[in-house]
Amino acid sequence: MxxxxxxxxxxxxxxxxxxxxxxxxxxxxxxxxxxxxxxxxxxxxxxxxxxxxxxxxxxxxxxxxxxxxxxxxxxxxxxxxxxxxxxxxxxxxxxxxxxxxxxxxxxxxxxxxxxxxxxSGAAYLSPLVARRVVDRLGQPRDRAARERVAELTDREREVLGLVGGGLSNAEIAARLHLAEGTVKVYVSTIMKRLGVRNRVRAAIVAYEAGLVTEFLD
Incomplete structure (x- = not known):
């Protein structure tokens, strides 16, 4: 409950x-x-x-x-x-x-x-709120976000996209056939490499970079 x-x-x-x-x-x-x-x-x-x-x-x-x-x-x-x-x-x-x-x-x-x-420990952004935030940030931030995520590995980009989609570590683990502990390490590493404090900011980067649509569809 x-x-x-x-x-x-x-x-x-x-x-x-x-x-x-x-x-x-x-x-x-x-x-x-x-x-x-x-x-x-x-x-x-x-x-x-x-x-x-x-x-x-x-x-x-x-x-x-x-x-x-x-x-x-x-x-x-x-x-x-x-x-x-x-x-x-x-x-x-x-x-x-x-x-x-x-x-x-x-x-x-x-x-x-x-x-x-x-x-469940995930971040959640209403799609309309996320779109509003990204639209306000504008294309320069979109480009900057794509450059930031380009430094991540393919697997890290995939995990970040799923974080942006509101999935918890357990849900990401099930989707990618990984141990939940492994996903937790990925998320921590991603936030550190992106320089963000929490999952909500990581989710915003995922939206800015277009990763949510890429990996959640």
Missing amino acids: IRVVLADDEAVVRVGVRAVLAADKGIEVVAEAGDGREAVDLVLAHRPDVALLDIRMPVLTGLDAAEEIRRVAPGTAVLVLTTFADDAYIDRALGEGTSGFVLKTGDPREILDGVRAVA
Whole structure:
């Protein structure tokens, strides 16, 4: 069972997201918060697998809460609910303790996919969020990303593409017929060679370089 703390300052949004999560019998919302500080307190009280946080909340924003959760409850993955109006927040979040982004207004199935992915240790980017970020970065960054991944081995590029697709280490291992420990080493090596801090940033590089489409289709 994946245990989730849900935080959004709009009660109507919480009701809607809870209804989406209730469609999966393997997911349980253990607590709800209306602001970022309450979200952190509830994470400490319940130690959930996932904190699903609105990016804009009073007292503490979702990103401030994510940073604190990373520090005080590192076993809890953070998935951020965002909108297309939150570009500046997304830019900052790429360096914080977030494991993924999903759109409030997107396909509800993406919320379920995102919760499952980050709970398993993967990064997850809603395809529309990823496309938006890559489009904003522009072609010069795309070229730079292709140059960066060109230094990786073929297998490392393949693993990176699957990381960008939201697959966990276990899922990548099954897909590539490798031991999960081997995949973990690959991911660590890839992040070190790319100079990125977390799987979300690695996933962005994968999108920029076109590896997600290349290896996930």
